[in-house]
Amino acid sequence: MKQTIMVITVALIFSAHLSAAPDAVELMMNEYQAQGASASSSEQGRKLWQTETNGRSCTNCHTDDPRAQGRHQKTGKAIEALAPSVNTKRLTKTKTIRKWLKRNCKWTFGQECTAQQKGDFLAWLRQQ
Amino acid sequence: MKEHVSIWRWTLGGVLLTSALGLGLTGIMTSNVQADRSGYEHDDDDNKWTGSRWGGVEKNDLYQQECGDCHLAYPPQLLPPQSWEQVMDNLDNHYGDNAELELNDKKQIQNYLLNYAAGRYNYGSSNKFMSANMDRSGPPRITELRYFLKEHDEIPQRLVSTNKQVSSFSQCDACHKNAVAGDFDEDEVSIPGYGRWDD
Numbered sequence: 001m002k003q004t005i006m007v008i009t010v011a012l013i014f015s016a017h018l019s020a021a022p023d024a025v026e027l028m029m030n031e032y033q034a035q036g037a038s039a040s041s042s043e044q045g046r047k048l049w050q051t052e053t054n055g056r057s058c059t060n061c062h063t064d065d066p067r068a069q070g071r072h073q074k075t076g077k078a079i080e081a082l083a084p085s086v087n088t089k090r091l092t093k094t095k096t097i098r099k100w101l102k103r104n105c106k107w108t109f110g111q112e113c114t115a116q117q118k119g120d121f122l123a124w125l126r127q128q
Numbered sequence: 129m130k131e132h133v134s135i136w137r138w139t140l141g142g143v144l145l146t147s148a149l150g151l152g153l154t155g156i157m158t159s160n161v162q163a164d165r166s167g168y169e170h171d172d173d174d175n176k177w178t179g180s181r182w183g184g185v186e187k188n189d190l191y192q193q194e195c196g197d198c199h200l201a202y203p204p205q206l207l208p209p210q211s212w213e214q215v216m217d218n219l220d221n222h223y224g225d226n227a228e229l230e231l232n233d234k235k236q237i238q239n240y241l242l243n244y245a246a247g248r249y250n251y252g253s254s255n256k257f258m259s260a261n262m263d264r265s266g267p268p269r270i271t272e273l274r275y276f277l278k279e280h281d282e283i284p285q286r287l288v289s290t291n292k293q294v295s296s297f298s299q300c301d302a303c304h305k306n307a308v309a310g311d312f313d314e315d316e317v318s319i320p321g322y323g324r325w326d327d
Contacts, residue, residue, distance in 0.1 A: 072198055072199075074223070074224065074225065075198055075199040075298070075299065076295060076299065077197075077198055077199060095230070099228075099229070099230070102226075102228060103225075103226040103227065103228055104226070106220070106226045106228075107225060107226045
């Protein structure tokens, strides 16, 4: 009996700890808001995905569907799906999110994305 | 009696000295042969880049992860140190792509590349890649090094540049099936849509 209570207590503490930890997207959203972004819009995020600038858009490499496997335009290397629903590793690390949004906004749009754009984009992608 | 012992001693001494010299001479000859053989094997290995140590270079997880995401993480000994510096100083325009890294990651990767760059050893392939075409302008390219060109001069363009499954000589791993393991041995070459290459 004592043992059962112990196991339940440990399990409860552990699960409480897990749910308390904010996920990577939440952390990024907080950061964007601190930088002046207002509430994010997944609809705006979807539009950003399709926006074409000088022949470049997210879809060049990632295809129209974020659940599909993409392909690097130059090296031809496969790019695993971005959608968390098919690739659970996506959107789990703030460092990785920062790195790729910086690089890819610069390549695609010729400049860094604003905090608002990044928030909108993550709001849309996390639903995919 | 005294003389008898003395002669006996001289004979024994002589025999021992001769055999010692003989053994020594045999030893020197044998070791020479072994040294020659190991020298020969060494040269052979240099061309193979085989083994778990990636052609004698320790693999670096951060390098594999950060650079290998988009392309084969090219073995550092394929470019001279000054070329790697040029690559790492221009990550915002990395052959037309943006490949910027966090400062700490950039430093770690740059240190690794410079530690193992071409010319860091006084023998073999590492040195061969030092004969880079330094007079040309633009970013450094492994595919334009003299040694690279010499090794690939018999391969027609239609099998690489205009072959959709390969597209460029930069895609080492399209044909070198063990390139990821640092093995560029000719025996492992298989050109997509063509097959084994034997010259």
